[in-house]
Amino acid sequence: MYYQYHVFFCTNRRRDGRECCEAHDASGMRAYLKRRCSELGLSGKGGIRINTAGCLDRCEQGPVLVIYPQGIWYTYVDEQDIEEILRRHLLEGEEVERLKI
Numbered sequence: 001m002y003y004q005y006h007v008f009f010c011t012n013r014r015r016d017g018r019e020c021c022e023a024h025d026a027s028g029m030r031a032y033l034k035r036r037c038s039e040l041g042l043s044g045k046g047g048i049r050i051n052t053a054g055c056l057d058r059c060e061q062g063p064v065l066v067i068y069p070q071g072i073w074y075t076y077v078d079e080q081d082i083e084e085i086l087r088r089h090l091l092e093g094e095e096v097e098r099l100k101i
């Protein structure tokens with residue numbers, strides 16, 4: 001496996017008033033996780049890859065991210081939630097039940 005974990009953040013923005021992840025600062029949260037992974041030396045081959053994605057079609061439950069290979073979906077509110085996903089899921093391999101969708 002090239003990456004241990006591959007994380008996709010929906011960063012889709014809509015301008016027509018419909019729900020979208022970017023209205024919840026998805027790009028900012030993605031940048032936060034990317035920076036934290038870099039700081040901890042977790043980025044790159046054999047580690048963790050953080051990518052943006054277009055709409056993942058779960059807009060009403062957003063903002064959303066999905067982690068592969070497990071295919072576990074999370075929502076989040078702020079950097080504290082992202083930090084919890086980092087520490088518990090990506091570092092310790094346990095699922096964060098309260099944020100799963």
Ligand code: FES
Pocket residue numbers: 010011012013019020021022054055056057058059062063064
């Ligand atoms: S806008 Fe993010 S899942 Fe659709």
